[in-house]
Amino acid sequence: MADKNKDLSRRGFIKKSLGLAGLLGVMSLPVPQLMKLRKDSIAGRGLTSKNPANQAQLEGKARAWGMVIDLKKCDGCVNIETPPQCTQACINGHYGPNGQQWIEVFEKELAGGGHYFMPVPCYQCENAPCANVCPVAATYHDEDGVVLVDHNRCIGCRMCMAACPYQRRFFNWGTPKLPAAAALTKYSPLYPVPAVKGTVIKCMFCAHFLHDGKLPYCVKGCPTKALYIGDLNEDIATNGAEVVQFSKFLDENSAYRYKEELGTQPRVWYLPGYGQLAGRTPRDHRPLMPPQWLWGDDDSNRCVGIWPWGEDF
Amino acid sequence: MKAGDIGGYRERLERTVFNPLTQTSVGFYLLVLVLLGVVGWGLYAYIVQLRFGLLATGLRDQVMWGVYILNFVFFLGIAMAGTVISAILRLTHAGWRTPITRMAEIITVAALMIGGLMPVIDMGRPERVWEIFVYGRFQSAIVWDILVITTYLIGSLIYLYLPLIPDFALMRDRLSDGASTIKRKVINLLALGWQNTVEQKHRLEKAIGIMAIAVVPMAVMTHTVASFIFAWMLRPGWDSTIYGIYFVVGALFSGLATVLIVMAITRRVFHLEEYITEKHFRYLSYLLLTSLLLYLYLVVTEFLAIGYKLKLEEKELLNLLFTGQAAPWFWFFIIAGFVIPAFLLVFRVGQTIHRIITAAIFINMAMWVSRLLIIVPTLQVPQISESLGVYTPSWVEWSITAAAFAGFILIFTVASKLIPLVSIWELAEDAETEAHSESTGEVAEAG
Ligand code: SF4
Ligand code: SF4
Ligand code: SF4
Numbered sequence: 179m180a181d182k183n184k185d186l187s188r189r190g191f192i193k194k195s196l197g198l199a200g201l202l203g204v205m206s207l208p209v210p211q212l213m214k215l216r217k218d219s220i221a222g223r224g225l226t227s228k229n230p231a232n233q234a235q236l237e238g239k240a241r242a243w244g245m246v247i248d249l250k251k252c253d254g255c256v257n258i259e260t261p262p263q264c265t266q267a268c269i270n271g272h273y274g275p276n277g278q279q280w281i282e283v284f285e286k287e288l289a290g291g292g293h294y295f296m297p298v299p300c301y302q303c304e305n306a307p308c309a310n311v312c313p314v315a316a317t318y319h320d321e322d323g324v325v326l327v328d329h330n331r332c333i334g335c336r337m338c339m340a341a342c343p344y345q346r347r348f349f350n351w352g353t354p355k356l357p358a359a360a361a362l363t364k365y366s367p368l369y370p371v372p373a374v375k376g377t378v379i380k381c382m383f384c385a386h387f388l389h390d391g392k393l394p395y396c397v398k399g400c401p402t403k404a405l406y407i408g409d410l411n412e413d414i415a416t417n418g419a420e421v422v423q424f425s426k427f428l429d430e431n432s433a434y435r436y437k438e439e440l441g442t443q444p445r446v447w448y449l450p451g452y453g454q455l456a457g458r459t460p461r462d463h464r465p466l467m468p469p470q471w472l473w474g475d476d477d478s479n480r481c482v483g484i485w486p487w488g489e490d491f
Numbered sequence: 492m493k494a495g496d497i498g499g500y501r502e503r504l505e506r507t508v509f510n511p512l513t514q515t516s517v518g519f520y521l522l523v524l525v526l527l528g529v530v531g532w533g534l535y536a537y538i539v540q541l542r543f544g545l546l547a548t549g550l551r552d553q554v555m556w557g558v559y560i561l562n563f564v565f566f567l568g569i570a571m572a573g574t575v576i577s578a579i580l581r582l583t584h585a586g587w588r589t590p591i592t593r594m595a596e597i598i599t600v601a602a603l604m605i606g607g608l609m610p611v612i613d614m615g616r617p618e619r620v621w622e623i624f625v626y627g628r629f630q631s632a633i634v635w636d637i638l639v640i641t642t643y644l645i646g647s648l649i650y651l652y653l654p655l656i657p658d659f660a661l662m663r664d665r666l667s668d669g670a671s672t673i674k675r676k677v678i679n680l681l682a683l684g685w686q687n688t689v690e691q692k693h694r695l696e697k698a699i700g701i702m703a704i705a706v707v708p709m710a711v712m713t714h715t716v717a718s719f720i721f722a723w724m725l726r727p728g729w730d731s732t733i734y735g736i737y738f739v740v741g742a743l744f745s746g747l748a749t750v751l752i753v754m755a756i757t758r759r760v761f762h763l764e765e766y767i768t769e770k771h772f773r774y775l776s777y778l779l780l781t782s783l784l785l786y787l788y789l790v791v792t793e794f795l796a797i798g799y800k801l802k803l804e805e806k807e808l809l810n811l812l813f814t815g816q817a818a819p820w821f822w823f824f825i826i827a828g829f830v831i832p833a834f835l836l837v838f839r840v841g842q843t844i845h846r847i848i849t850a851a852i853f854i855n856m857a858m859w860v861s862r863l864l865i866i867v868p869t870l871q872v873p874q875i876s877e878s879l880g881v882y883t884p885s886w887v888e889w890s891i892t893a894a895a896f897a898g899f900i901l902i903f904t905v906a907s908k909l910i911p912l913v914s915i916w917e918l919a920e921d922a923e924t925e926a927h928s929e930s931t932g933e934v935a936e937a938g
Contacts (some may be wrong), residue, residue, distance in 0.1 A: 313633035314626040334615020335553045343725040347875045352546030375544050376615030
């Protein structure tokens, strides 16, 4: 040891003392700040594909993100004559490839012949069939219960798509045509931009926002505030305008889950309704408007022609 | 057969069976050329698919599996051939199986190779296939599949090789002149120093016996696990406990039909009429009829169970199959898979072999369609939207399918040039025991 100290060169010394000072400086920061620093440095959570689902410790404790969709408030955005704004906000925010609606609004029948609108994101099932069948754990639950896809690992076998009973998974059949800005984004399973050819993609609850206390694009985008996002552990949910107690909110509004009998245990609940709070009647026959993509084109999903040298590619 | 005929019989047998190994006709080269052409075209199609992604197929988000997975299941089914013929018949001591075992085993190996390739072709990211071995999860049916298919393939290769050892020794002794040194060395190596001693024979019989038992569970597992890919999904039609046995019996059915077709062709091409006789076709046709009835039984119970309850999505599936878009395919499956073959196999009109082969061809076409019916209509049924999924295979998919079939034939054709298609030593042995029992019978009579 003594010999080594003697050999300490000037440059080496400066280097070491600087390092020490830096270390001390960092250590002197209060712990929460340190956590934040660390979080910021891992800009997108879930970056490490080697060791997924290790990120939630950053917060100290796991969350259990859940969503409530109040169908009483959802009018499919027909009143404002726009495409469903949740879908549109999600597409815009994620540079969603043309044709993919990670949250899609479906027209469903009511018992008496009228119909209602049902927005469907990925349900982040607790007993997720998609995560069960994945051969390489490219689809997995993170610590907060969000079902993520690691696009650097997915082999594109599409087992998960066959397994999902809600058609909530999309495949990037070709190279997605995206705007230039998408290429500059740093990819993470929590923010899968840009989309990767030959892999499966879907809604991931915008979980990168949730930890920062921000709302998902769709929740923020909904003009009637029909979408609530919250934490089952803390028993709290919000739609951006009001804050409710998660469990009480479910109980008092007769919440149900779609295809509950399958046992997938979705983390998304519906409150029955037909958009009455947004001034819609069950017999309102105005249809949904399709969402818009400013990138890609109709060709993105076009089938191939008869010959490879034709125009069809 | 008289004991004195044995020598002549054996000589003739060797001459006939070795003939394709030593003499190659122009037709053979032509066939190989055509097959290579089709495989090459399929390769080109695959390169197109690699370049553009699976966008080059007719698959889309709703119907995300198509003819690739269909071919996968179909070729696995054909692979049942070897096991049923060589293992099950060996275990039941059905002596007549001897001349067809090797062919059946080659079919198994070829079909497993082609079938196993199909899911890789279906992958969106084939370059990541290694991940299955590194990150594989046992909860996924795909990992099981890879495990059992590799096991089955290795088991079948061993099972194909073991009875070949004495034949390789024969090749070493008979065909060495004129052959190149490399070929001689390889054959020498493969013969493993076989000298036909009692000790060696005893050991070989034992090893073959063990493998015959071992490949049966391997085959059953292969088809069962292939069915899990579907049965473990919450989809109408797939969500069923019958699927394991359904796939096993289906495989039996199409495997037998394939053996029959291959038998008829090789018999004609390689002049094996003396060894593969009408008897073989007849016996196999009984097995075929049995498996037809078993399969029909499963199909009927399956649809009865679904149709009786008429769960919402399953009702939609039945509509699709019975009267909807898939109806032409479905009724083709019923008629070509059950009605026509049953008629041909039960009522013996016309020439036996032609009759049986016609049935076998119909059955194989129907079984391909049956795999289509298992996969596509189920995926067409909407799970949450209201619209039926659409799927029309693209030229890329058809080209690769054609290449798969060509590749299968190619493997068989090349194998027919490298190894004797009929097990010479076993046939000769059979003839000897037959002659022996006859002569001892005579002695007994005389005494
Ligand atoms: S909705 Fe589908 S994709 Fe989402 S977690 Fe459930 S099974 Fe998986
Ligand atoms: S497509 Fe990707 S995410 Fe889905 S099961 Fe296959 S590897 Fe897993
Ligand atoms: S939570 Fe995020 S990813 Fe999911 S639908 Fe809403 S905006 Fe899209």
